[in-house]
Amino acid sequence: MKIALLGYGKMGKEIEQIALQRGHEIVLKINDTNLDELTVENLRKADVAIEFSMPSTVLGNIDLCFQAGTPIVVGTTGWYDQFENIKTRCAEEGKTLFHATNFSIGVNITFHINKVLAKIMNGFNEYEVEMEEIHHTQKLDHPSGTAITLAEGVIEHMERKKGFQAWLNDGTEAKPEVSADTLLIEALRQEAVPGTHTVSYISSIDRIDLRHEAFNRKGFATGAVIAAEWLKDKKGIFTMKDLLSF
Numbered sequence: 001m002k003i004a005l006l007g008y009g010k011m012g013k014e015i016e017q018i019a020l021q022r023g024h025e026i027v028l029k030i031n032d033t034n035l036d037e038l039t040v041e042n043l044r045k046a047d048v049a050i051e052f053s054m055p056s057t058v059l060g061n062i063d064l065c066f067q068a069g070t071p072i073v074v075g076t077t078g079w080y081d082q083f084e085n086i087k088t089r090c091a092e093e094g095k096t097l098f099h100a101t102n103f104s105i106g107v108n109i110t111f112h113i114n115k116v117l118a119k120i121m122n123g124f125n126e127y128e129v130e131m132e133e134i135h136h137t138q139k140l141d142h143p144s145g146t147a148i149t150l151a152e153g154v155i156e157h158m159e160r161k162k163g164f165q166a167w168l169n170d171g172t173e174a175k176p177e178v179s180a181d182t183l184l185i186e187a188l189r190q191e192a193v194p195g196t197h198t199v200s201y202i203s204s205i206d207r208i209d210l211r212h213e214a215f216n217r218k219g220f221a222t223g224a225v226i227a228a229e230w231l232k233d234k235k236g237i238f239t240m241k242d243l244l245s246f
């Protein structure tokens with residue numbers, strides 16, 4: 001496949017390596033220094049675009065791919081407040097978009113177990129639930145997209161939680177008091193951490209942790225390339241649940 005990389009930073013470079021290993025060709029690589037090459041005409045030269053840029057640039061890039069008619073795989077996080085608009089446009093205009101807050105197979109297994117665990121813990125009111133996400137210091141958004149997906153999984157299956165609140169624990173803000181029906185997500189930023197997520201159930205006598213720790217970015221990148229391959233000849237909006245068989 002001919003692939004356009006929209007975003008050639010930490011993830012774009014990792015995806016390039018995996019894509020080449022899997023026999024694909026990179027026809028466009030976009031970062032802040034060559035935005036003049038980011039045109040509908042150039043996007044039409046690609047079979048698929050893989051988008052890992054920034055919360056402030058992702059929507060413009062989705063729009064350009066829709067104009068070009070180029071299927072797009074979106075890994076960028078921090079834009080999901082616009083998700084319904086994009087979903088509607090994708091359907092109305094007959095375009096193709098694959099999105100995931102996390103492309104790693106291990107995280108998607110964790111997403112599944114998280115829902116099963118929340119269903120079980122719904123019956124055990126003596127446990128309080130809280131979450132923690134840790135990422136590298138360059139991360140622009142908080143809480144992470146993955147943490148939001150995990151929180152949504154808990155809220156869907158646990159009657160005593162109705163919403164979530166994020167706390168960036170960078171020493172500037174004390175731990176917030178949250179209401180009993182709010183799930184607190186603590187975001188920590190530490191040098192070079194690719195992504196660690198923990199959902200904890202804590203009672204006065206014990207603690208259950210569901211934890212996923214990425215050792216590097218290979219899992220995210222491989223999942224994104226597999227999604228791009230899977231998207232061939234498909235129309236519509238898709239995510240990892242469509243690709244995985246559990």
Ligand SMILES: NC(=O)C1=CN([C@@H]2O[C@H](COP(=O)(O)OP(=O)(O)OC[C@H]3O[C@@H](n4cnc5c(N)ncnc54)[C@H](OP(=O)(O)O)[C@@H]3O)[C@@H](O)[C@H]2O)C=CC1
Pocket residue numbers: 006007008009010011012030031032033035038052053054055057061074075076077078100101102103104138220
């Ligand atoms: N869904 C998933 O599995 C994963 C998602 N992510 C998400 O992916 C995104 C990117 O992460 P990461 O690679 O670490 O971030 P980086 O900051 O390393 O890379 C972002 C890249 O986007 C480039 N850029 C700037 N403007 C544009 C534009 N208009 N169009 C395209 N690219 C542009 C930047 O260029 P320059 O360097 O010149 O500024 C940079 O190369 C984040 O939102 C992150 O949360 C990350 C990992 C996994």
Ligand SMILES: O=C(O)C1=N[C@H](C(=O)O)C[C@H](O)C1
Pocket residue numbers: 077101102135139140143144145146147194195196
């Ligand atoms: O910015 C990152 O690095 C990551 N972002 C994604 C997120 O926001 O969940 C996925 C992964 O955790 C790495």
